[in-house]
Amino acid sequence: MQFTHEREFTYTRAYRGPIRCVILDWAGTTMDFGCMAPAVVFRQVFEKAGVPISLEEARIPMGAHKRVHIGLICEIPSVRRRWVETHSTEPTDDDVGRMFADFIPMQEACLSEYSQLIPGTLDVIGECRKRDYKIGSTSGYLPGMLAINQADAKKQGYVPDATFGAGDVKRGRPFAHMVLRNILELDISPVQSVVKVDDTLTGIEEGLNASCWAVGLAISGNEVGVQLDEWDAFSEEVKQKHRDRIYPTMYQRGAHYVVDSIADLVPCLDDIEARLRRGEQP
Structure with missing residues (x-):
């Protein structure tokens, strides 16, 4: 009798290391609350x-x-x-x-x-630095536009390790090209150690298409589309209606996590670290 069990099983390996890189969008994620510009x-x-x-x-x-x-x-x-x-x-x-x-x-x-950093950005970047995460960034903007954003961000204390915009790749979002350019530039491996953070649905897809973890920001960016003072003036009932509309949409698009803004990101990173230690993959 010939045993065929070797053809009945497949074998996989699982990355169990830490997060190595967080890749952030610009408008609506780290600056320009409401993605107004x-x-x-x-x-x-x-x-x-x-x-x-x-x-x-x-x-x-x-x-x-x-x-x-x-x-x-x-x-x-x-x-x-x-x-x-x-x-x-x-x-x-x-x-x-x-x-x-x-x-x-x-x-x-x-x-x-519209270049004011979104509240919580510097605190979260500081925590990422403490954990030795690299900070990448992507944007639908072209190089000249990104240069303005980068200069304004630097004045406020935010300098990512790498930045690639839609003008730097052959295919922009939802394709993974910009995320992969960051990964190559920052010498990050494996892709399972990378977290993509974005306020747009196509930006969530960008991260998923690169086989990364994807975190959606429901409130600070395009999906609500109001500036911070207007958001703050909303009643809690109105705010919750926005969350009830946007959170499911981002999860349906494939986001692993959805939070209001970058200020809420660190607990997501903690949970991803725990899941990685258990051998879970994006």
Whole structure:
């Protein structure tokens, strides 16, 4: 009798070490509570093109490369209908290109107005440093825009170890390219030791596509889309309604954890460390 048990089992290995790197988004995650800067400029760009859009429409594709973002706004049925009513033709790639060319200087001109670090950022970065985590970062912004963010962040005491934006890779979010560029630059291994933190759904996917842990920030970024003083003025009932709407959406998109903002991140890191010690994987 020939035994075939060796064909009936597979064998795997599990990483049981610590977190080695945390990769953070920029707007809505570490600075610009409410992710206001890009949303405001998308509205200005479409208004200049003769097709005003709402703040909600401007936010739908948030996290993507900004040219891709403009193209995706054009695909929103309500926007596309208004475009045809205004221009008597469907929006074209040339139209997207012209709006993107307008977007770049308009975005760079206003970034510093929205560059205040989100409360808790420096405390969490400090805790990560104590644990010897590397700090990476990704963004849908282009290099010139990111340079402004980095300069403003440095003045406030935040300097990540690596930064890659959508202009640095062939494919932006939800593809994993920017996360993987960080991992390579920072010489991190394995990918299971990396945590991606983002306020957008496509940013959560970015982390998952790199086989990392993914933490969604429900309140400080795009999904609520209000500045800190406005959020603070909401009643607890209104705040909870936002949480009840956003938390399930982020979990459904695949986030391992969802919290309000970066200020709530450390307990997630603690739990990931415990899960890694047990041999669990993202």
